[in-house]
Every structure is written in C-alpha cells, then in structure tokens.
Amino acid sequence: xxxxxQTPKFQVLKTGQSMTLQCAQxxxxxxxxxxxxxxGMGLRLIHYSVGAGITDQGEVPNGYNVSRxxxxxxxxxxxxxxxxxxxxxxxxxxxDRRDSPLHFGNGTxxxxx
Amino acid sequence: xxxLEQSPQFLSIQEGENLTVYCNSSSVFSSLQWYRQEPGEGxxxxxxxxxxxxxxxxKRLTFQFGDARKDSSxxxxxxxxxxxxxxxxxxxxxxxxxxxxxGTKLQVIP
Numbered sequence: 001x002x003x004x005x006q007t008p009k010f011q012v013l014k015t016g017q018s019m020t021l022q023c024a025q026x027x028x029x030x031x032x033x034x035x036x037x038x039x040g041m042g043l044r045l046i047h048y049s050v051g052a053g054i055t056d057q058g059e060v061p062n063g064y065n066v067s068r069x070x071x072x073x074x075x076x077x078x079x080x081x082x083x084x085x086x087x088x089x090x091x092x093x094x095x096d097r098r099d100s101p102l103h104f105g106n107g108t109x110x111x112x113x
Numbered sequence: 114x115x116x117l118e119q120s121p122q123f124l125s126i127q128e129g130e131n132l133t134v135y136c137n138s139s140s141v142f143s144s145l146q147w148y149r150q151e152p153g154e155g156x157x158x159x160x161x162x163x164x165x166x167x168x169x170x171x172k173r174l175t176f177q178f179g180d181a182r183k184d185s186s187x188x189x190x191x192x193x194x195x196x197x198x199x200x201x202x203x204x205x206x207x208x209x210x211x212x213x214x215x216g217t218k219l220q221v222i223p
Contacts, residue, residue, distance in 0.1 A: 102146075
C-alpha cells in the first residue's frame with residue numbers, strides 16, 4: 001500500500017520555467033491538499049480539493065495552479081517559477097471525516113535559481 | 114497570517130531530560146493534532162485531541178488540549194535520541210480546515 005506518492009523528489013528550475021509536481025494516492029480519500037514548508041513558517045496551504053472536479057485556494061495560492069480530474073491524482077503546476085517558490089512541497093490526503101488526520105507524501109524539494 | 118504559534122522554536126537537550134512544547138492561538142479549534150516530521154519525510158500524526166481539557170498519553174509523550182480549545186502542550190518525559198525531529202501542532206475546524214503551527218525542532222543528544 002503506497003499511500004501518498006509524490007514525484008519528483010528533487011527539482012531545480014530556472015526563473016520563468018514551468019513544471020508540474022505530481023501527487024497520487026491509493027487510499028480513496030476525497031480530500032487532497034498541497035502545502036509548502038519554509039523554515040520557521042510551518043506548513044502553509046496552497047490549494048485543496050474536496051473531490052474530483054472541485055478545487056479551492058488556500059492561504060498562499062498565487063503562482064500555482066491545480067486541477068482534480070480523478071480521485072487519485074492532484075497535480076500542482078508552477079506557471080512561471082520564481083525564486084520565492086523555492087521550498088519543500090507536500091501533498092496530503094484526508095478522509096471525509098470530522099477532524100480526521102492528514103496523510104502526507106514525502107515531499108518535493110524545489111529550488112528556483 | 115500565522116494563527117498558531119509554537120514555542121520554543123528550537124530545543125537541544127540531553128538524553129533523559131524532560132521538555133514541554135507549547136502551541137498557542139487566539140482562535141478556537143474543534144481539534145488539535147500533533148505531528149512529528151523527520152528529515153526527508155512528511156509529517157506523521159502522533160495524536161488528535163478534541164475535548165477542552167483533554168489529556169492523552171502516548172508512552173513518554175503527554176498531550177493536553179486547553180480548556181478553551183485555543184492552546185495545547187506536548188510534554189516528553191526522559192527524552193531519547195529517537196525523539197529528535199520537528200514537532201508540528203495543527204488546529205482543525207471540522208472538515209478539512211487544518212492550520213499548522215510554526216514548528217519546534219527538537220534535538221536530543223545522547
């Protein structure tokens with residue numbers, strides 16, 4: 001049982017390039033989300049989805065795009081990378097149950113030069 | 114806007130010592146979760162507390178939810194090197210509304 005799988009694990013981009021961070025889950029959880037983690041800031045919510053075809057913005061959505069065509073996949077797109085987007089990105093899933101825990105992938109470390 | 118403040122931000126202690134990590138907010142949460150994160154991995158849930166004043170124990174770890182459901186603490190007794198990691202509190206407001214704290218990085222020296 002893989003849980004939440006994120007690819008790639010590491011990525012280096014030049015300013016202005018675009019890329020997609022992949023997230024796949026096999027737990028049939030309806031709720032999926034993307035967080036970025038920066039030193040001293042904890043985890044900040046970028047975008048989330050409560051089910052296939054439904055997405056919404058989190059706390060720091062600018063510069064990122066998401067879509068949710070299936071329950072299993074929730075890719076995060078960087079439209080035009082900026083150095084401020086250098087961070088570690090985590091995808092998480094959550095069962096549709098009140099106050100349920102988040103299940104995280106192992107992250108993608110992104111550096112934008 | 115950071116709704117959950119953790120203290121201390123860093124903690125380096127000797128094996129066998131006790132420690133307490135605090136998680137404070139001006140907002141009320143329906144639940145409070147604690148996660149531990151190790152380098153190169155995602156956070157992993159330790160515990161969820163949902164009732165004001167609730168205390169939960171997980172071996173040497175004791176978690177408490179404040180009476181007003183705005184704050185929480187994590188106490189570790191006789192810390193061991195295996196406790197080293199980043200501890201994150203997270204406040205929930207029912208369904209899928211989770212706000213994370215700023216994190217406490219713990220190092221336990223053998």
